[in-house]
Amino acid sequence: MAKIKIGIVGNGGICGAHCAGYDREADRAEVYAVCDINIERAKALAKRYNIPDERVFDNVHDMVNLPEIDAVSVCTWNNGHAECTLAALNAGKHVLCEKPMAFNAKQAQEMKDAADKAGKLLMIGFVRRYGNDCKVMKDFVNADYFGDIYYAKATYLRRHGSPGGWFSNIELSGGGPLIDLGVHVIDLTRYIMGNHKPVSVYGATFNHLKNRPGVSNSGGYKSADAGSGEIFDVEDLATALIRFDNGAVISVEASFSLNTKHDKGDIEFFGTKGGAKLSPELELYSDVNGYLTNTQLDFPTALSFNGLFENEISHFLDCIIDGVPCQSPAEDGVEIMKILDAIYESARTGHEVTID
Numbered sequence: 001m002a003k004i005k006i007g008i009v010g011n012g013g014i015c016g017a018h019c020a021g022y023d024r025e026a027d028r029a030e031v032y033a034v035c036d037i038n039i040e041r042a043k044a045l046a047k048r049y050n051i052p053d054e055r056v057f058d059n060v061h062d063m064v065n066l067p068e069i070d071a072v073s074v075c076t077w078n079n080g081h082a083e084c085t086l087a088a089l090n091a092g093k094h095v096l097c098e099k100p101m102a103f104n105a106k107q108a109q110e111m112k113d114a115a116d117k118a119g120k121l122l123m124i125g126f127v128r129r130y131g132n133d134c135k136v137m138k139d140f141v142n143a144d145y146f147g148d149i150y151y152a153k154a155t156y157l158r159r160h161g162s163p164g165g166w167f168s169n170i171e172l173s174g175g176g177p178l179i180d181l182g183v184h185v186i187d188l189t190r191y192i193m194g195n196h197k198p199v200s201v202y203g204a205t206f207n208h209l210k211n212r213p214g215v216s217n218s219g220g221y222k223s224a225d226a227g228s229g230e231i232f233d234v235e236d237l238a239t240a241l242i243r244f245d246n247g248a249v250i251s252v253e254a255s256f257s258l259n260t261k262h263d264k265g266d267i268e269f270f271g272t273k274g275g276a277k278l279s280p281e282l283e284l285y286s287d288v289n290g291y292l293t294n295t296q297l298d299f300p301t302a303l304s305f306n307g308l309f310e311n312e313i314s315h316f317l318d319c320i321i322d323g324v325p326c327q328s329p330a331e332d333g334v335e336i337m338k339i340l341d342a343i344y345e346s347a348r349t350g351h352e353v354t355i356d
């Protein structure tokens with residue numbers, strides 16, 4: 001079987017995680033062409049894969065013209081997701097597009113329409129769906145352990161954790177921690193709860209602390225272009241209540257900067273028969289024989305981002321090669337963008353926003 005030839009556009013931090021996934025799948029795929037507006041970054045990646053100069057690009061439209069390429073990983077700044085995905089789909093390539101799918105729901109819908117028209121796969125990089133913890137929770141949901149899950153908390157708080165560079169520049173990112181971090185936990189929580197349709201949102205955003213100028217940073221994930229003197233015109237904290245058509249509600253919180261003791265990534269579910277905390281370790285809550293019970297699984301469910309990306313890339317190839325149904329399809333990306341649009345609108349207007 002011929003290997004799937006991959007073009008990767010955006011050769012910064014997260015491109016490395018995609019590459020690790022393709023490396024693990026060396027029998028089925030090869031990184032064949034690379035592209036970055038920072039050509040030196042593209043050349044450095046090309047060197048690692050012995051990719052010749054004629055397959056190193058600084059413009060996605062040139063890369064997707066290569067007829068040999070089967071599929072494209074889109075790992076650019078958020079403002080490039082729609083342009084790069086549309087270029088690849090229109091050139092007849094399958095696409096794995098990083099989260100957030102786009103800047104807004106309108107762009108996301110255009111991307112989905114282009115995939116439908118081209119008859120190509122458009123998978124969204126909702127990487128948290130590919131974790132063990134997600135699979136285990138789904139298994140418990142399917143076994144009706146929780147009954148009706150009517151409330152959930154989706155938290156992704158960083159005390160001092162802006163990734164820097166473009167992440168805090170609204171023209172390049174489209175927003176702050178909500179579109180960057182909140183998107184992960186909103187999607188994961190909604191997915192586990194059964195992907196119900198969002199109907200309304202009440203949200204608020206703040207930008208009091210920004211990137212905490214003058215406070216030393218203890219590290220964490222950084223953009224390839226992180227540096228001093230960055231623009232910070234996004235929110236530093238977002239919070240929202242999201243209501244779904246089955247009556248369930250998700251409460252979300254996401255921050256780059258917040259006066260709290262620890263970074264926090266808790267995701268909690270509350271159902272009529274049982275509840276659970278997903279991160280950092282999976283714990284189940286119920287009552288048995290008239291006693292409140294807490295259950296810990298003797299099974300590795302702790303979050304490991306590297307394993308997640310490798311699972312995600314394997315699934316992308318399974319979809320392309322074997323026609324396996326996509327676990328994080330474009331239609332879910334569109335729904336999540338509608339939620340994010342509505343939260344930002346609610347924060348601007350101070351009112352609840354309904355979603356069509």
Ligand SMILES: NC(=O)c1ccc[n+]([C@@H]2O[C@H](COP(=O)([O-])OP(=O)(O)OC[C@H]3O[C@@H](n4cnc5c(N)ncnc54)[C@H](O)[C@@H]3O)[C@@H](O)[C@H]2O)c1
Nearest residue numbers: 010011012013014036037038075076077080098099223224
């Ligand atoms: N799934 C996850 O957990 C996860 C984690 C981090 C980042 N991401 C997403 O991955 C994407 C990239 O983030 P990153 O951390 O790698 O950023 P980064 O700043 O480290 O790298 C981005 C790269 O894209 C290049 N680029 C920007 N626009 C381009 C364009 N139009 N064409 C070609 N190259 C372009 C930049 O020059 C840079 O080298 C973002 O959308 C981000 O939200 C996802």
